[in-house]
């Protein structure tokens with residue numbers, strides 16, 4: 001039967017199946033229609049049919065960034081032309097914009113930065129994305145609704161992406177300027193709260209506190225900022241003399257039973273400690289081998 005259907009009839013069928021949620025069948029109809037339009041030399045309708053087939057494709061599997069990008073590209077030539085989306089009509093440009101924003105969201109949320117420059121680049125993209133969500137207004141996005149996926153609200157996503165931007169900015173500067181990183185994480189905390197992500201807000205606040213902490217190295221006396229960044233803590237025996245001693249302030253935290261060591265001192269001590277540990281391990285092993293040898297001689301005196 002489908003062999004005898006016209007391209008227009010295939011489009012209608014595809015629409016019905018899209019509306020009923022039979023997305024795989026719907027995509028197949030639109031693909032057949034695009035082929036027919038192509039045979040008829042109807043280039044504008046080929047574009048429409050291709051755009052619909054990409055749209056229907058979003059419902060088949062969980063869409064990735066490449067699916068949204070492909071849809072945005074497929075919709076671009078259609079401009080303000082109306083697309084039938086379920087029971088309503090929406091300009092192609094509106095859907096294209098949504099698809100582009102969803103593609104960028106998926107891309108950024110799975111992106112991994114390794115260097116400060118990469119974090120700075122990620123931060124810029126998150127900021128731009130936050131602005132785009134803000135410009136969308138208050139309505140939930142249409143595409144996730146159409147495919148019965150988790151609703152995407154610009155009111156939540158705008159602060160969500162702003163928080164991600166602040167955290168990335170913090171990571172970009174933390175090694176050189178932990179105090180600035182602390183401020184970025186403080187900003188992130190406020191955005192997370194607005195986005196109603198209270199767990200993430202707490203994590204950002206904790207990071208802000210660590211990054212903003214200043215200490216004096218117990219060993220060399222250098223002033224350093226950022227716990228876990230420029231300095232680390234080391235367990236140490238604390239007594240009443242610690243807090244009483246001159247210059248002890250800022251070098252220890254008796255409540256936690258730790259002293260502060262700048263990364264330079266800490267790593268140098270680690271190297272020496274490692275060397276001693278290796279020497280001691282070798283000593284133990286040599287001793288053990290000598291004992292085993294002695295036992296062997298006792299058991300087999302002639303060996």
Ligand SMILES: [Zn+2]
Pocket residue numbers: 217218219220221222261262263264265266
């Ligand atoms: Zn030091």
